[in-house]
Amino acid sequence: MKGSVSSLYQSVELHQEIPxxxxxxxxxxxxxxxxxxxxxxxxWDACLKVALDQEARGAQVLDLCxxxxxxxxxxxxxxxxxxxxxxxxxxxxxxxxxxETLEKVLPLYPGRAIINSINLxxxxxxxxxxxxLAKKYGAGVVALTINSEGxxxxxxxxxxxxxxxxxxxxxxxxxxxxxxxxxxxxxxxGSGDETMRDAAIETLEAIKLVKQEMPGVGFTLGISNISFxxxxxxxxxxxxIFLHEAVEVGLNTAIVDxxxxxxxxxxxEEDRNMCIDLLFNRNPDALMNFIDHFEQAKEEDGDEDTETxxxxxxxxxxxxxxxxxxxxxxLTTLRGRWRPLDIINNLLVPAxxxxxELFGRGDLLLPFVLQSAETMKKSVVLLEPxxxxxxxxxxxxxxxxxxxxxVHDIGKNLVDIILSNNGYKVHNIGIKVAAEExxxxxxxxxxxxxxxxxxxxxxxxxMKDNLGQFQAAGLSQPILLGGAALTTKFVAVDCAPHFDxxxxxxxxxxxxxxxxxxxxxxxxxxxxxxxxxVSRNRxxxxxxxxxxxxxxxxxxxxxxxxxxxxxxxxLFAYLNQAALFRGRWGYRRGKMSKEEYEELHAKTVLPLYxxxxxxxxxxxxxxxxxxxxxxxxxxxxxxVKVHSDSGEKVFSFxxxxxxxxxxxADYLRNKEEGGDKVGFFVVTLGQELAEQTKVLYxxxxxxxxxxxxxxxxxxxDALAEYWHEKMRIEMGIQEERGDMDAYVAQGYxxxxxxxxxxxxxxxxxxxxxxxxxxxxxxxxxxxxxxxMVPEMSTSAIVIHHPQAxxxxx
Amino acid sequence: xxxxxxxxxxxxxxDKGDEMNHxxxxxxxxxxxxxxxxxxxxxxxxxxxxLD
Numbered sequence: 001m002k003g004s005v006s007s008l009y010q011s012v013e014l015h016q017e018i019p020x021x022x023x024x025x026x027x028x029x030x031x032x033x034x035x036x037x038x039x040x041x042x043x044w045d046a047c048l049k050v051a052l053d054q055e056a057r058g059a060q061v062l063d064l065c066x067x068x069x070x071x072x073x074x075x076x077x078x079x080x081x082x083x084x085x086x087x088x089x090x091x092x093x094x095x096x097x098x099x100e101t102l103e104k105v106l107p108l109y110p111g112r113a114i115i116n117s118i119n120l121x122x123x124x125x126x127x128x129x130x131x132x133l134a135k136k137y138g139a140g141v142v143a144l145t146i147n148s149e150g151x152x153x154x155x156x157x158x159x160x161x162x163x164x165x166x167x168x169x170x171x172x173x174x175x176x177x178x179x180x181x182x183x184x185x186x187x188x189x190g191s192g193d194e195t196m197r198d199a200a201i202e203t204l205e206a207i208k209l210v211k212q213e214m215p216g217v218g219f220t221l222g223i224s225n226i227s228f229x230x231x232x233x234x235x236x237x238x239x240x241i242f243l244h245e246a247v248e249v250g251l252n253t254a255i256v257d258x259x260x261x262x263x264x265x266x267x268x269e270e271d272r273n274m275c276i277d278l279l280f281n282r283n284p285d286a287l288m289n290f291i292d293h294f295e296q297a298k299e300e301d302g303d304e305d306t307e308t309x310x311x312x313x314x315x316x317x318x319x320x321x322x323x324x325x326x327x328x329x330x331l332t333t334l335r336g337r338w339r340p341l342d343i344i345n346n347l348l349v350p351a352x353x354x355x356x357e358l359f360g361r362g363d364l365l366l367p368f369v370l371q372s373a374e375t376m377k378k379s380v381v382l383l384e385p386x387x388x389x390x391x392x393x394x395x396x397x398x399x400x401x402x403x404x405x406x407v408h409d410i411g412k413n414l415v416d417i418i419l420s421n422n423g424y425k426v427h428n429i430g431i432k433v434a435a436e437e438x439x440x441x442x443x444x445x446x447x448x449x450x451x452x453x454x455x456x457x458x459x460x461x462x463m464k465d466n467l468g469q470f471q472a473a474g475l476s477q478p479i480l481l482g483g484a485a486l487t488t489k490f491v492a493v494d495c496a497p498h499f500d501x502x503x504x505x506x507x508x509x510x511x512x513x514x515x516x517x518x519x520x521x522x523x524x525x526x527x528x529x530x531x532x533x534v535s536r537n538r539x540x541x542x543x544x545x546x547x548x549x550x551x552x553x554x555x556x557x558x559x560x561x562x563x564x565x566x567x568x569x570x571l572f573a574y575l576n577q578a579a580l581f582r583g584r585w586g587y588r589r590g591k592m593s594k595e596e597y598e599e600l601h602a603k604t605v606l607p608l609y610x611x612x613x614x615x616x617x618x619x620x621x622x623x624x625x626x627x628x629x630x631x632x633x634x635x636x637x638x639x640v641k642v643h644s645d646s647g648e649k650v651f652s653f654x655x656x657x658x659x660x661x662x663x664x665a666d667y668l669r670n671k672e673e674g675g676d677k678v679g680f681f682v683v684t685l686g687q688e689l690a691e692q693t694k695v696l697y698x699x700x701x702x703x704x705x706x707x708x709x710x711x712x713x714x715x716x717d718a719l720a721e722y723w724h725e726k727m728r729i730e731m732g733i734q735e736e737r738g739d740m741d742a743y744v745a746q747g748y749x750x751x752x753x754x755x756x757x758x759x760x761x762x763x764x765x766x767x768x769x770x771x772x773x774x775x776x777x778x779x780x781x782x783x784x785x786x787x788m789v790p791e792m793s794t795s796a797i798v799i800h801h802p803q804a805x806x807x808x809x
Numbered sequence: 810x811x812x813x814x815x816x817x818x819x820x821x822x823x824d825k826g827d828e829m830n831h832x833x834x835x836x837x838x839x840x841x842x843x844x845x846x847x848x849x850x851x852x853x854x855x856x857x858x859x860l861d
Contacts, residue, residue: 536844536846536851536853537830537842537844537845537846539827539829539830539846539847539848539849539851540829540848542831576817576818577818578813578814578815578818578820579814579815579816579817579818582813582815582858583814583815583816583817583856588815588858589858589859590858594859594861744817744818744819744849745819745849746849758850758851806849806850808851
């Protein structure tokens with residue numbers, strides 16, 4: 001016996017003599033922009049036109065879906081069914097999983113319809129209700145192989161779920177086998193996801209298995225899912241070949257855009273082979289070859305394709321574009337088709353993987369990566385209420401901490417953002433975390449990998465010590481290390497030998513992501529350093545004979561002063577825009593042409609800068625304050641002895657081990673030369689900016705978080721630049737305000753050497769400095785590593801000697 | 810051709826060379842010696858971005 005369906009006008013056999021029966025997919029607000037807009041405008045005639053167009057292009061059955069957020073599905077379905085049933089010759093397929101909607105619409109239809117669809121996701125309640133309706137109204141049903149564990153991926157699972165549904169539908173509800181169309185699910189072979197390489201094989205194999213075990217049943221497939229993620233012109237070919245192959249193994253109906261099915265015979269043999277290699281996973285490079293081969297394929301109907309994006313593809317695009325608009329509606333639609341966890345694992349995570357790859361190739365800039373991560377995060381937040389539990393079994397987990405004494409958390413938080421939005425479980429336990437606590441938390445949380453972060457030179461040394469403690473405590477997780485003071489060599493030579501498991505240097509968040517993936521693949525190795533690798537150059541003069549004939553400057557006062565009344569807006573003139581835009585913010589030109597970069601600069605970067613500048617000023621986030629002073633001093637070897645009212649303070653400075661062997665103390669006169677004058681300053685932007693960046697991070701505004709943090713760091717440096725200029729003018733070694741472009745290259749007399757920077761890496765000098773300047777009066781304190789809090793603070797010794805320039809010890 | 814250091818804003822100009830690193834005028838950015846770093850902040854060359 002053959003199954004057939006009918007409209008008011010005609011009967012159509014589900015098993016056509018020349019299969020497949022084509023089911024038009026475009027009467028669906030998520031599949032066709034034209035249909036969606038017509039539906040939202042309640043322009044029913046325009047909806048009908050989409051249906052009639054499909055008939056004209058060869059559709060033999062029409063799928064009708066009206067589920068759309070904000071609409072009344074049952075009312076719309078009734079409306080359109082009444083209209084379509086009098087006007088369309090093709091029988092209808094009611095695309096709804098709602099028994100209530102189906103119950104209203106089935107009695108109205110003057111023919112034999114198909115219900116799309118039933119599944120076992122909820123354990124069978126809806127299936128029971130819908131099968132009773134199908135029996136009562138004589139409808140066929142599409143059955144999706146989904147159960148409470150999700151969508152069946154392997155042929156064995158597809159068969160098992162099909163068997164279960166068959167038993168319920170046929171034995172319990174007395175449907176006839178030929179009234180059932182199994183949709184054994186199609187997944188893309190175009191994502192590059194290693195675990196999905198056999199997706200087409202599994203589906204085709206499942207058709208064979210089900211056909212053999214359950215004679216008489218029919219099949220259908222959403223054909224275009226096979227090529228999701230690929231270019232439209234390539235998709236058309238791949239879809240058509242996949243349809244051909246599926247029909248060969250027994251597919252009798254297919255849900256397609258009828259106009260886009262290419263006759264098999266018209267496809268060139270070379271194109272066919274490319275498709276076959278990819279579908280049947282015949283070689284490891286099949287996907288790359290396929291993409292290369294169809295690179296040049298002409299887009300005949302590009303416009304139409306963008307308007308008929310599937311919701312799955314739309315979500316993919318939204319993540320890639322960092323577009324958060326309309327996510328609620330889109331995810332509501334997707335939840336009708338996928339379990340929330342499947343949306344995350346099968347749609348969102350692959351999209352983020354692509355984002356990471358684009359960044360890795362230099363095709364996507366960091367700010368855009370963060371916008372993508374925000375889209376991912378918002379999607380997950382929207383899905384969470386619909387997930388029974390946060391399924392973290394089997395999920396790789398990572399503990400992240402900034403080491404003791406270090407308050408810097410931007411690097412660690414970026415790693416958190418990238419890892420957690422690529423599907424990993426991240427335990428971010430904060431800043432200034434002692435080794436003992438890291439050990440305790442790693443054991444308690446039973447994490448798979450530990451990541452340590454820290455900006456300071458001291459932090460790098462501490463990481464090395466921590467590793468010894470981890471070893472003694474018996475930790476067995478690989479350790480990832482990140483931070484500005486680390487180098488490949490330091491991690492490989494100084495750190496890795498202290499720990500049995502891999503110790504890996506990660507230069508940025510994506511290196512961290514790569515390391516986690518290698519860990520999962522069992523391929524993670526310690527960072528390796530080869531002797532003989534060219535070491536970094538040491539800029540600066542080879543020889544330096546310092547002029548001793550100069551005189552100390554006239555200073556306006558001796559001792560310290562506090563300045564709290566500084567116009568925040570004036571700092572922006574001292575801001576190093578290149579360092580902010582290209583460095584901190586990551587708006588690098590990279591592969592762009594000069595014109596493209598100029599356009600990005602004008603349309604994106606500058607407006608962003610203006611927005612944050614105005615917001616910071618208007619909201620009072622910037623509270624620039626300074627404590628500074630001038631003092632009598634004498635240099636003595638590598639030390640500078642500074643005279644103050646509270647007694648003599650001694651600053652020890654390191655000396656270069658290589659020629660010319662410079663030391664900051666050399667630029668000041670010794671006792672025999674008559675002593676000298678030296679300046680110091682400590683500047684801060686205050687606590688409020690730190691609070692605001694924290695709010696942004698905690699509310700998942702990743703992009704603005706990085707931007708505001710970067711602005712704060714560079715404005716702190718601008719304040720230092722501004723104050724250094726003021727001190728030079730006060731000392732009479734500069735007449736008036738100078739030019740920022742020249743300042744970048746130290747185009748002024750003298751130098752400011754920041755504590756913690758290359759000329760003086762040791763922050764221990766903050767101890768005498770704080771006794772001299774007492775910056776606690778402007779709200780600055782020191783951590784156990786002598787780091788200043790709040791973070792947006794910086795300090796320097798101010799030297800007037802004309803030859804004083806930056807150098808590294 | 811000029812290249813700017815995204816860490817500190819120093820710009821390398823091949824017409825001027827880089828005295829601090831003993832690089833004579835006329836050396837293209839791509840041809841700078843191995844191990845060359847920013848003369849001001851010691852950032853490595855992959856931190857540089859083309860200006861022209």
